[in-house]
Amino acid sequence: MTAATPSDQSPTRNRVSARVGSISESATLAVDAKAKALKAAGRPVIGFGAGEPDFPTPDYIVEAAVRACRDPKSHRYTPAGGLPELKAAIAEKTLRDSGYRVEPANVLVTNGGKQAIYEAFAAMLDPGDEVIVPAPYWTTYPESIKLAGGVPVPVVADETTGYRVTVEQLEAARTERTKVLLFVSPSNPTGAVYPREQVEAVGRWAAEHGLWVMTDEIYEHLVYGDAVFSSLPVVVPELADRCVVVNGVAKTYAMTGWRVGWVVGPKDVVKAATNLQSHATSNVSNVAQAAALAAVSGDLAAVDEMKTAFDRRRRTIVRMLNEIDGVVCPEPEGAFYAYPSVKALLGREIRGRRPADTVELAALILEEAEVAVVPGEAFGTPGYLRLSYALGDEDLAEGVSRLQKLLAEARD
Structure with missing residues:
Protein backbone atom coordinates (compact mmCIF):
# COMPACT_ATOMS: atom_id res chain seq x y z
CA MET A 1 0.00 0.00 0.00
CA THR A 57 53.15 25.65 4.30
CA PRO A 58 56.32 26.65 6.22
CA ASP A 59 57.72 23.92 8.48
CA TYR A 60 57.40 25.84 11.75
CA ILE A 61 53.67 26.22 11.14
CA VAL A 62 53.25 22.53 10.37
CA GLU A 63 55.19 21.61 13.52
CA ALA A 64 52.85 23.77 15.62
CA ALA A 65 49.93 21.77 14.21
CA VAL A 66 51.67 18.47 15.00
CA ARG A 67 52.12 19.55 18.62
CA ALA A 68 48.48 20.57 18.80
CA CYS A 69 47.41 17.15 17.51
CA ARG A 70 49.17 15.54 20.47
CA ASP A 71 47.74 17.95 23.05
CA PRO A 72 44.50 16.62 24.58
CA LYS A 73 43.23 20.20 24.89
CA SER A 74 42.93 20.24 21.09
CA HIS A 75 40.57 17.26 21.21
CA ARG A 76 37.75 19.22 22.84
CA TYR A 77 35.34 22.02 22.00
CA THR A 78 36.79 25.51 22.29
CA PRO A 79 35.06 28.93 22.12
CA ALA A 80 33.06 29.32 18.91
CA GLY A 81 34.66 32.68 18.16
CA GLY A 82 38.23 31.41 18.25
CA LEU A 83 40.99 30.48 20.68
CA PRO A 84 41.61 33.49 22.94
CA GLU A 85 45.35 33.36 22.26
CA LEU A 86 44.76 33.36 18.49
CA LYS A 87 42.33 36.29 18.68
CA ALA A 88 44.92 38.24 20.68
CA ALA A 89 47.63 37.35 18.15
CA ILE A 90 45.43 38.46 15.25
CA ALA A 91 44.86 41.80 16.99
CA GLU A 92 48.64 42.20 17.40
CA LYS A 93 49.27 41.16 13.80
CA THR A 94 46.68 43.67 12.55
CA LEU A 95 48.47 46.49 14.38
CA ARG A 96 51.88 45.29 13.19
CA ASP A 97 50.99 44.88 9.53
CA SER A 98 48.50 47.67 8.85
CA GLY A 99 48.65 50.03 11.82
CA TYR A 100 45.06 49.27 12.78
CA ARG A 101 44.63 48.97 16.55
CA VAL A 102 41.88 46.56 17.64
CA GLU A 103 41.12 44.39 20.65
CA PRO A 104 40.60 40.61 20.74
CA ALA A 105 36.88 41.29 21.24
CA ASN A 106 36.89 42.82 17.74
CA VAL A 107 38.02 39.48 16.23
CA LEU A 108 36.10 36.37 15.08
CA VAL A 109 38.10 33.38 13.81
CA THR A 110 36.34 31.62 10.93
CA ASN A 111 36.63 28.56 8.72
CA GLY A 112 38.49 30.40 5.98
CA GLY A 113 37.90 33.75 4.39
CA LYS A 114 34.67 32.67 2.69
CA GLN A 115 32.94 32.04 6.00
CA ALA A 116 34.23 35.37 7.26
CA ILE A 117 32.69 37.13 4.27
CA TYR A 118 29.32 35.40 4.51
CA GLU A 119 28.96 35.79 8.26
CA ALA A 120 29.92 39.44 8.16
CA PHE A 121 27.37 40.17 5.44
CA ALA A 122 24.76 38.14 7.32
CA ALA A 123 25.41 40.24 10.41
CA MET A 124 25.15 43.55 8.53
CA LEU A 125 22.39 43.07 5.95
CA ASP A 126 18.63 42.96 6.10
CA PRO A 127 16.55 41.73 3.13
CA GLY A 128 16.77 44.18 0.26
CA ASP A 129 19.81 46.09 1.51
CA GLU A 130 22.11 46.93 -1.39
CA VAL A 131 25.86 46.34 -1.49
CA ILE A 132 27.97 48.18 -4.05
CA VAL A 133 30.39 45.65 -5.54
CA PRO A 134 33.24 46.93 -7.74
CA ALA A 135 33.71 44.62 -10.72
CA PRO A 136 35.59 42.60 -11.78
CA TYR A 137 34.82 40.90 -8.47
CA TRP A 138 35.76 37.59 -6.86
CA THR A 139 33.02 35.04 -7.52
CA THR A 140 32.11 34.52 -3.85
CA TYR A 141 31.20 38.13 -3.02
CA PRO A 142 27.84 38.46 -4.81
CA GLU A 143 26.78 34.96 -3.83
CA SER A 144 27.48 35.66 -0.15
CA ILE A 145 25.55 38.92 -0.37
CA LYS A 146 22.54 37.17 -1.90
CA LEU A 147 22.66 34.38 0.68
CA ALA A 148 22.60 37.03 3.39
CA GLY A 149 19.48 38.59 1.85
CA GLY A 150 21.24 41.53 0.24
CA VAL A 151 21.34 42.80 -3.32
CA PRO A 152 24.73 43.11 -5.05
CA VAL A 153 25.05 46.21 -7.24
CA PRO A 154 28.05 45.86 -9.59
CA VAL A 155 30.10 48.91 -10.60
CA VAL A 156 32.38 48.02 -13.48
CA ALA A 157 35.93 49.22 -14.05
CA ASP A 158 38.06 48.11 -16.97
CA GLU A 159 41.69 48.00 -18.07
CA THR A 160 41.65 51.68 -19.06
CA THR A 161 41.52 52.70 -15.38
CA GLY A 162 43.67 49.87 -14.05
CA TYR A 163 40.45 48.14 -12.92
CA ARG A 164 39.89 50.78 -10.22
CA VAL A 165 36.46 52.36 -9.74
CA THR A 166 36.05 56.07 -9.10
CA VAL A 167 34.05 57.88 -6.44
CA GLU A 168 31.88 59.27 -9.24
CA GLN A 169 30.97 55.72 -10.31
CA LEU A 170 30.21 54.74 -6.73
CA GLU A 171 28.01 57.78 -6.22
CA ALA A 172 26.10 56.99 -9.41
CA ALA A 173 25.33 53.52 -8.04
CA ARG A 174 24.25 54.70 -4.57
CA THR A 175 20.54 54.60 -3.76
CA GLU A 176 18.45 54.99 -0.62
CA ARG A 177 18.80 51.22 -0.13
CA THR A 178 22.60 51.21 -0.25
CA LYS A 179 24.01 50.05 3.07
CA VAL A 180 27.47 48.58 2.35
CA LEU A 181 30.38 49.21 0.02
CA LEU A 182 32.66 46.27 -0.73
CA PHE A 183 36.26 47.45 -1.12
CA VAL A 184 39.09 45.11 -2.14
CA SER A 185 42.72 46.12 -2.62
CA PRO A 186 44.81 44.25 -3.73
CA SER A 187 42.12 42.76 -5.90
CA ASN A 188 41.18 39.28 -6.98
CA PRO A 189 40.81 38.83 -9.97
CA THR A 190 42.66 41.85 -11.40
CA GLY A 191 45.62 42.44 -9.09
CA ALA A 192 44.67 46.12 -8.90
CA VAL A 193 45.99 48.09 -5.93
CA TYR A 194 44.40 51.42 -5.00
CA PRO A 195 46.92 54.16 -4.15
CA ARG A 196 46.47 55.77 -0.75
CA GLU A 197 44.82 58.92 -2.11
CA GLN A 198 42.13 56.85 -3.83
CA VAL A 199 41.61 54.76 -0.70
CA GLU A 200 41.11 57.97 1.23
CA ALA A 201 38.70 59.39 -1.35
CA VAL A 202 36.59 56.22 -1.34
CA GLY A 203 36.61 56.01 2.44
CA ARG A 204 35.60 59.63 2.93
CA TRP A 205 32.78 59.23 0.41
CA ALA A 206 31.48 56.20 2.35
CA ALA A 207 31.77 58.06 5.65
CA GLU A 208 29.99 61.11 4.25
CA HIS A 209 26.99 59.00 3.27
CA GLY A 210 26.88 56.88 6.42
CA LEU A 211 27.70 53.66 4.60
CA TRP A 212 29.26 50.53 6.01
CA VAL A 213 32.35 49.13 4.30
CA MET A 214 33.59 45.58 4.08
CA THR A 215 37.23 45.47 3.03
CA ASP A 216 39.01 42.23 2.13
CA GLU A 217 42.74 42.43 2.98
CA ILE A 218 43.70 38.81 2.25
CA TYR A 219 46.40 39.92 -0.26
CA GLU A 220 47.81 42.73 1.90
CA HIS A 221 51.40 41.45 1.72
CA LEU A 222 51.43 40.63 -1.99
CA VAL A 223 52.15 43.99 -3.63
CA TYR A 224 54.87 44.69 -6.18
CA GLY A 225 56.94 47.50 -7.61
CA ASP A 226 55.94 50.93 -6.34
CA ALA A 227 52.49 49.80 -5.18
CA VAL A 228 51.75 50.14 -1.45
CA PHE A 229 48.94 48.49 0.51
CA SER A 230 46.76 50.90 2.50
CA SER A 231 44.22 49.72 5.07
CA LEU A 232 41.02 51.71 4.71
CA PRO A 233 40.13 52.08 8.43
CA VAL A 234 43.65 53.36 9.06
CA VAL A 235 43.53 55.89 6.22
CA VAL A 236 40.01 57.01 7.18
CA PRO A 237 39.78 56.35 10.96
CA GLU A 238 36.33 57.98 11.29
CA LEU A 239 35.01 55.01 9.29
CA ALA A 240 36.32 52.38 11.72
CA ASP A 241 33.03 52.02 13.60
CA ARG A 242 31.30 51.05 10.33
CA CYS A 243 34.13 49.05 8.78
CA VAL A 244 34.54 45.26 8.74
CA VAL A 245 37.88 43.79 7.68
CA VAL A 246 38.19 40.18 6.50
CA ASN A 247 41.51 38.41 6.24
CA GLY A 248 43.18 35.04 6.74
CA VAL A 249 46.34 32.97 6.55
CA ALA A 250 45.65 31.28 3.21
CA LYS A 251 47.58 33.47 0.78
CA THR A 252 50.30 34.96 2.99
CA TYR A 253 51.47 31.66 4.47
CA ALA A 254 50.48 29.17 1.73
CA MET A 255 47.75 27.74 3.96
CA THR A 256 44.74 27.50 1.65
CA GLY A 257 43.82 24.02 2.88
CA TRP A 258 44.03 24.86 6.58
CA ARG A 259 40.85 26.98 6.42
CA VAL A 260 41.48 29.77 8.89
CA GLY A 261 40.22 33.29 8.29
CA TRP A 262 38.88 36.05 10.48
CA VAL A 263 36.61 39.05 10.79
CA VAL A 264 37.79 42.27 12.46
CA GLY A 265 35.06 44.77 13.15
CA PRO A 266 32.89 46.64 15.63
CA LYS A 267 32.12 44.53 18.69
CA ASP A 268 28.37 44.34 18.08
CA VAL A 269 28.82 43.05 14.53
CA VAL A 270 31.52 40.59 15.60
CA LYS A 271 29.31 39.32 18.45
CA ALA A 272 26.37 38.81 16.07
CA ALA A 273 28.57 36.95 13.56
CA THR A 274 29.99 34.85 16.41
CA ASN A 275 26.46 33.89 17.48
CA LEU A 276 25.76 32.80 13.90
CA GLN A 277 28.94 30.73 13.79
CA SER A 278 28.09 29.09 17.13
CA HIS A 279 25.11 27.48 15.40
CA ALA A 280 26.63 26.97 11.94
CA THR A 281 29.99 25.34 12.65
CA SER A 282 31.07 26.14 16.21
CA ASN A 283 34.84 26.47 16.63
CA VAL A 284 37.36 26.23 13.80
CA SER A 285 39.54 23.11 14.02
CA ASN A 286 41.84 23.57 17.00
CA VAL A 287 44.77 22.10 15.09
CA ALA A 288 44.31 24.61 12.27
CA GLN A 289 43.99 27.42 14.82
CA ALA A 290 47.28 26.37 16.42
CA ALA A 291 48.92 26.48 13.00
CA ALA A 292 47.44 29.93 12.35
CA LEU A 293 48.71 31.14 15.73
CA ALA A 294 52.24 30.13 14.75
CA ALA A 295 51.80 31.84 11.39
CA VAL A 296 50.54 35.23 12.54
CA SER A 297 52.94 35.31 15.50
CA GLY A 298 55.97 34.64 13.31
CA ASP A 299 57.85 36.86 10.92
CA LEU A 300 57.14 37.42 7.23
CA ALA A 301 60.21 35.65 5.85
Missing part, protein backbone atom coordinates in the same frame (compact mmCIF):
# COMPACT_ATOMS: atom_id res chain seq x y z
CA THR A 2 1.44 3.35 -1.01
CA ALA A 3 1.45 6.04 1.66
CA ALA A 4 -0.26 9.29 0.84
CA THR A 5 2.04 12.09 -0.20
CA PRO A 6 2.17 14.72 2.58
CA SER A 7 1.05 18.14 1.49
CA ASP A 8 4.54 19.56 2.13
CA GLN A 9 6.00 17.01 -0.28
CA SER A 10 3.75 17.99 -3.17
CA PRO A 11 5.39 17.54 -6.59
CA THR A 12 4.72 21.23 -7.26
CA ARG A 13 7.07 22.28 -4.44
CA ASN A 14 10.71 22.99 -5.20
CA ARG A 15 13.01 20.27 -3.93
CA VAL A 16 15.75 22.87 -3.33
CA SER A 17 15.06 26.24 -1.77
CA ALA A 18 15.07 29.21 -4.11
CA ARG A 19 17.63 30.91 -1.85
CA VAL A 20 20.22 28.15 -2.19
CA GLY A 21 19.15 27.03 -5.64
CA SER A 22 20.01 30.44 -7.04
CA ILE A 23 23.63 30.22 -5.87
CA SER A 24 26.18 29.43 -8.58
CA GLU A 25 29.00 26.97 -8.13
CA SER A 26 32.38 28.58 -7.50
CA ALA A 27 33.73 29.00 -11.02
CA THR A 28 37.36 29.06 -9.91
CA LEU A 29 37.02 25.84 -7.91
CA ALA A 30 35.09 24.22 -10.76
CA VAL A 31 37.83 25.03 -13.26
CA ASP A 32 40.47 23.78 -10.84
CA ALA A 33 38.56 20.54 -10.23
CA LYS A 34 38.16 19.90 -13.96
CA ALA A 35 41.86 20.56 -14.58
CA LYS A 36 42.84 18.16 -11.79
CA ALA A 37 40.45 15.51 -13.08
CA LEU A 38 41.94 15.74 -16.57
CA LYS A 39 45.46 15.52 -15.13
CA ALA A 40 44.46 12.45 -13.13
CA ALA A 41 43.21 10.92 -16.38
CA GLY A 42 46.65 11.42 -17.93
CA ARG A 43 46.09 14.69 -19.79
CA PRO A 44 49.01 17.17 -19.52
CA VAL A 45 46.77 20.01 -18.37
CA ILE A 46 48.31 23.15 -16.92
CA GLY A 47 45.95 24.92 -14.56
CA PHE A 48 45.82 28.70 -14.14
CA GLY A 49 42.47 28.44 -12.35
CA ALA A 50 42.88 28.31 -8.58
CA GLY A 51 44.32 31.17 -6.53
CA GLU A 52 46.58 28.92 -4.53
CA PRO A 53 50.31 29.34 -3.82
CA ASP A 54 52.35 26.41 -5.09
CA PHE A 55 54.61 26.56 -2.03
CA PRO A 56 54.24 24.24 0.97
CA ALA A 302 58.11 32.99 4.15
CA VAL A 303 55.89 35.48 2.36
CA ASP A 304 58.92 37.52 1.27
CA GLU A 305 60.32 34.42 -0.42
CA MET A 306 57.03 33.69 -2.15
CA LYS A 307 56.61 37.33 -3.13
CA THR A 308 59.95 37.30 -4.95
CA ALA A 309 58.81 34.31 -7.01
CA PHE A 310 55.36 35.79 -7.68
CA ASP A 311 56.91 39.06 -8.85
CA ARG A 312 59.13 37.21 -11.31
CA ARG A 313 56.18 35.20 -12.62
CA ARG A 314 54.04 38.33 -12.79
CA ARG A 315 56.45 40.03 -15.16
CA THR A 316 56.81 36.87 -17.25
CA ILE A 317 53.09 36.23 -17.70
CA VAL A 318 52.29 39.86 -18.55
CA ARG A 319 55.05 39.99 -21.16
CA MET A 320 54.02 36.70 -22.77
CA LEU A 321 50.31 37.49 -22.78
CA ASN A 322 50.86 40.89 -24.38
CA GLU A 323 52.80 39.19 -27.16
CA ILE A 324 49.54 37.59 -28.33
CA ASP A 325 47.69 39.53 -31.02
CA GLY A 326 44.28 40.52 -29.63
CA VAL A 327 45.24 40.25 -25.96
CA VAL A 328 45.68 43.30 -23.72
CA CYS A 329 47.04 42.59 -20.23
CA PRO A 330 47.67 45.44 -17.78
CA GLU A 331 50.43 44.80 -15.27
CA PRO A 332 48.89 43.67 -11.97
CA GLU A 333 50.27 45.44 -8.90
CA GLY A 334 49.20 42.92 -6.28
CA ALA A 335 47.86 39.42 -5.51
CA PHE A 336 48.87 36.74 -8.05
CA TYR A 337 46.48 37.11 -10.98
CA ALA A 338 46.64 38.44 -14.50
CA TYR A 339 43.36 39.61 -16.00
CA PRO A 340 43.81 40.16 -19.74
CA SER A 341 41.17 41.49 -22.07
CA VAL A 342 40.56 39.04 -24.94
CA LYS A 343 37.59 40.87 -26.45
CA ALA A 344 39.40 41.21 -29.78
CA LEU A 345 39.55 37.41 -30.10
CA LEU A 346 35.83 36.77 -29.67
CA GLY A 347 34.02 35.82 -32.86
CA ARG A 348 37.26 34.99 -34.65
CA GLU A 349 37.82 31.49 -36.01
CA ILE A 350 40.14 29.26 -33.99
CA ARG A 351 40.41 25.63 -35.15
CA GLY A 352 37.04 25.68 -36.84
CA ARG A 353 35.18 27.38 -33.99
CA ARG A 354 34.16 30.97 -33.35
CA PRO A 355 33.82 31.51 -29.59
CA ALA A 356 31.10 34.08 -28.95
CA ASP A 357 32.10 34.75 -25.35
CA THR A 358 34.87 33.98 -22.92
CA VAL A 359 33.06 30.93 -21.54
CA GLU A 360 33.31 29.36 -24.99
CA LEU A 361 36.87 30.63 -25.43
CA ALA A 362 37.99 29.14 -22.11
CA ALA A 363 36.41 25.80 -23.06
CA LEU A 364 38.20 25.87 -26.41
CA ILE A 365 41.53 26.67 -24.72
CA LEU A 366 41.11 23.75 -22.32
CA GLU A 367 40.20 21.30 -25.06
CA GLU A 368 42.71 22.39 -27.69
CA ALA A 369 45.68 23.66 -25.63
CA GLU A 370 45.07 21.72 -22.39
CA VAL A 371 45.30 24.95 -20.41
CA ALA A 372 42.72 25.80 -17.74
CA VAL A 373 41.75 29.47 -17.33
CA VAL A 374 38.68 31.12 -15.78
CA PRO A 375 36.33 33.14 -18.02
CA GLY A 376 35.53 36.73 -17.10
CA GLU A 377 31.82 35.97 -16.83
CA ALA A 378 32.59 34.44 -13.42
CA PHE A 379 33.89 37.82 -12.24
CA GLY A 380 31.09 39.94 -13.66
CA THR A 381 32.98 41.13 -16.75
CA PRO A 382 32.69 39.06 -19.96
CA GLY A 383 35.53 39.48 -22.42
CA TYR A 384 38.37 38.72 -20.00
CA LEU A 385 40.24 35.71 -18.68
CA ARG A 386 41.77 35.25 -15.25
CA LEU A 387 45.08 33.44 -14.97
CA SER A 388 46.66 32.77 -11.60
CA TYR A 389 50.44 32.91 -11.73
CA ALA A 390 50.81 31.05 -8.43
CA LEU A 391 52.29 28.04 -10.19
CA GLY A 392 55.80 26.91 -11.04
CA ASP A 393 57.90 28.95 -13.47
CA GLU A 394 58.23 26.11 -15.98
CA ASP A 395 54.52 25.31 -15.99
CA LEU A 396 53.71 29.01 -16.33
CA ALA A 397 55.97 29.46 -19.35
CA GLU A 398 54.75 26.25 -20.96
CA GLY A 399 51.09 27.10 -20.34
CA VAL A 400 51.30 30.60 -21.82
CA SER A 401 53.35 29.26 -24.75
CA ARG A 402 50.48 26.91 -25.53
CA LEU A 403 48.10 29.88 -25.42
CA GLN A 404 50.36 31.83 -27.76
CA LYS A 405 50.41 28.99 -30.30
CA LEU A 406 46.68 28.38 -30.17
CA LEU A 407 45.52 31.99 -30.24
CA ALA A 408 47.95 32.87 -33.03
CA GLU A 409 45.67 30.79 -35.25
CA ALA A 410 42.75 33.21 -34.78
CA ARG A 411 41.34 34.31 -38.16
CA ASP A 412 38.58 36.73 -39.13
